[in-house]
Amino acid sequence: MAKSETSGLHRRRFLKGVVAAGGATIAAPQTVSAQTPQPPKGPAPTPTATIQAKERERPPEVERLTTEKTGSDFMVDVCKTLNLDYIASCPGSTFRGLQESFVNYGANKRPEWLTCLHEEVSVGMAHGYAKVAGKPMAAIMHGTVGTQHAAMAIYNAYCDRVPMMLFTGNAGPLNERRPGVEWFHSVQDGAATVRDFVKWDDYPMSLQHFAESAVRGYALSCAQPPGPVFIVADSKLQEDPLEEREERKLRIPRLTVPSQAAGDPNALREAARMLVTAENPVIIADRYARSQAGMDDLVRLAELLQAPVIDNRSRMNMPNTHYLCQSERAGTLVAQADCILSLEPVDLFGQLNTVRDQLQRTDVSRVKSGVKVISISTHDLLVHSNYQDFQRYAAADINITADAQTTLPFLIEAVQREASAAGGKSANEMRSEKLRQAYQRSIERTRAEAALGWDATPITTARLYMELWALLQKEDWALVSDSDFSSRWPHRLWPLDKHYRFIGGSGGYGVGYQPVAALGAALAHRDAGGRVVVNVTGDGEFNMAPHTLWTAAHHGIPYLTIIQNNRAYHQELMHVQRMANRHDRGVRNATIGTTIDNPNIDYAKIAMGYGAVGIGPVEDPNDLADAFRKGIAAVKAGQPALIDVVTQPR
Template sequence: MTAKNSADVSEAAADLVALLADEGVSHFFLNPGTDSAPLQEALAAARTAGTPAPQAVLCVHESVALAAAIGHHMIGGRPQAVMVHVDAGTLNLGCQIHNAQRNRTPVVVFAGRAPYTSVPQIRGHRDSHIHWQQEQLDQQAVMRAYGKWHMEVPRGRELAPIVRRAFQVAQSSPPGPAYVMLPREALMEPGSRPLPRRLTPAVPPGPDPGALERLAAILVAATKVVIVTARAGADPASASVLARIAELLGAPVVDQGDRRNLPSGHPLHSVGDPAPLESADTVLLVDSEVPWVPTQIAPPKDARVVQIDVDPIKPAMPLWCYPVEIALTADSRAALPLLEQALLRQATAELRQRWSGRRHAAEAEIAQRRHQAHRKAESSRSADAPDAMLAALNRALPEDAVVIEEAVTSRPAVSRQVSRAPGRFFDTGAPALGWALGGAFGAKLARPEAPVVAICGDGSFNFSVPTAALWSAHRYAAAFVTVVLNNHSYWASKQPVIDLYPDGASVQANDFAETQLTPDIDYVALAAACGGIGQVVHSPQDMEDAVQWALAEAGQGRCAVLDVHLPQP
């Protein structure tokens, strides 16, 4: 025991706390259990001693913890860490494991593991009947399809190099989740001091020079280029470069809405509207997971398709079969400036004149569709439709507000009506619902000076474990506004029934019992129960004032929930 307290030796749990701080983790999202006791003690010791440590953020549901980590990374760009309780806590991460995978979130998920020994002389031994029930044949299997890497810490002295490796893998391109299992005995064993140096993540890939020139030549030879992107604007600086490329080529940018990928109000910005694809002869894909849905809209069959993506083949999507002619494995932050230079080298005066004409035509088409979207908002005021509500929301938002969006079937209306600059709009980026409130909580922790507004459907609001998310937000002074677009149904699950069985029993009898969210939940009372406040919004005329009121309440430290009633579809 004497060696454990010497200057050179500490418990492995203390090493973990020091390693998290050294890796740049500012907030450690956790849900504790019997297995995390050594870590809780190490965090308390670090607070007492004033030694470097991340802020521990208690989340009363694991889904909120990982959702918050995803949102925190989107805003701050820092590596993330989450701690959950053995197999049960890992299972409770649920859909957020999927979201972390698809959003390429560099997060290390730590999970306890049932102690191995029942020998009382071994510190951390089994001392409860649950230690037998919590042990699984393959606890890591839960993460196997979604994570990049997994490992168990066998001994305290091995913890530090394993954690260093986990953060290196999680942050290297393409980034994603790593999973580390922590037996309690290992956490209580002596660690390794001095700690090993940080393992530097791999430098993000740059494009092959020859392939980049060939890709640029295809764009130069095209008659009509359309750019499709979902996340190029994850780094706002890339949005500016992409805008210059679009302007040079006269190419509309189909923004799929995971982020805002062009400067706000840019005349070539086609947000959520893939119509330009139908007449393209060349399509440039940049950081796009699903460029188009072939049964709904697609470029002509003879169109040439080229791609820039850090993960162009997408092996985690078994049937990703888009006809890409040149796929550049490259981080778009590095590739887009090089592509701009390659295009400028090939841009003759004649080409520039031709591209200028294409640009004016594309801008006119996009302006016409924008006008139609604004008219849609105006004409639907009396019907309380999403467009009108969201147009009023947009008018009330200050420029520095960050929008977290999980609106599901109202997502097209959000794209049409909510205008944000790059770096101030973040969609869930994956179809696993229940991210919005935890994501907003994490975003607020990462950018406390900015107002944060979550826009979600009533279904995704409930999936978000709202009591847990709002509770944590109040505990850590990270209040945000939630706008619940409440159509009293799972419309995303009702619509396929109508599409697949237009003459079926459901339609004939108007019987959609499985998708009706009735009786109504009192979301205002729910907010109040968690320390917040709320109000019901019935009309677009009331929406703007309601948003301003909610923002003021959040500014005073209370989460505000707006229950925005829409017609039931």
């Protein structure tokens, strides 16, 4: 809002009285002194032709150099109504008006401006933050070039169905663009580059338009299925003066976040009947849980049915300390099932079928004939045509298009009614005993596998995780990295018993997600009470964005990064090996273009250069405990820390 007037001379009225004379600025006098000489009496002399010509000329216009308020100030007013705590950016001139307004007019509070060293970090940070905080964070990108930098991170967030508010600047009117760089960084359609993988976008043509678009965008971003929204803030709208009479006409709509849709009661009754009468029901949870309540409901349903749960780890869905969490037996359970309930499947076809990666690809069903499939998902509500994240089509016997977490309490009620009518308690008890035994055997088998190569060098990933757990178990901790490239050891060895223990993977499998999402997740955990946050990331992932450590050090975001350093892009190394075998050429040259050595990278020095604590490289497994102890101590003292551990591939 404009500052209130004081009893002194108001700045705006003062500027209206300013005139230019001979290069000097002179304020018009308010009164005439008694000593001022009076003009002589008598007729005025007739002006010459030269004087008359000068009088007819327009006086020189005064260039306006300052203003009380700009359009970007109003944009900040709008953003302050959207429950945004942070906005992250790598600086750029197309949003210079907005940045200045946020940090001065907006006092750099709610949202607070966070400095990143790459646009992919800004967006990836918002990705990780939303998965912990449960609400959007904002990021802003610099015109055409910043949007292109950020595109991979936006795609990851879209595939992962994560809400976020994305802004960019653009110099719209061509007659007002500065020659040169302002043309290169401007565009006719600011969202064209990313439109196929955002949920919604807009280019507001007025400040009122911006207000309505921003509020609409936030609400759409949060509605299931969530996703990124993208809004272009025109530079002219940002920087033009906002006069009081114009400001009085502007209105900021009230934000209302929509409630989530629950499933159709008739479909839920039929689904409950199928589940209760099944001999071998199986639940597959994918992008399901958003909260502890969602986890608790899944446990409740599984116990009612005595049905094993396969957690596909897109979210923290099922505590692995519960005997009904049997993810490691997925293949066997799916093959035996006569009824499968799939909650927010990312790939229903892939849950039911296997595609063989051979010279000629074929697909084979994983399920037996006659199996009943129930899907509860918002998957079909956000499908675009170009990017193929929607996977291959698979029909379910009952396809309930609704938010699974919102729907599950109603399904539980329907199952309770069906179970009461059908009886069948003894069958559940028999199934329960078999599942308990299978769960215990799985734990014993995992421990035996983890002990293999315990003292080997390079260090096994199992020992890395067990040495880390020996220290973490005394803390309130959160793992903010995926485990697919670590043989899933934390899911197999650690007790993941609370919703915030794990946040899932990248969504789009774009390399570089891990360090940037970990930064945002650590920020949300810091605000939630200072948990010890751990990010175990590959060296290939970390090299995409090592500068996340500078942002962490600059803004006081403590978390522990452990480099699982196998000195390669090992996934790609295995792909080249597979192709070499398929072509019968041997694997000797598979390291070309896939390894990260000669020279080896000193990640501890990199961390120290960015202002974080750096430890390593750790090559002896007996040195792990001391390194982890130092790293955790640094994090608890409020610092970001990195430990480089030279490991086996996975």
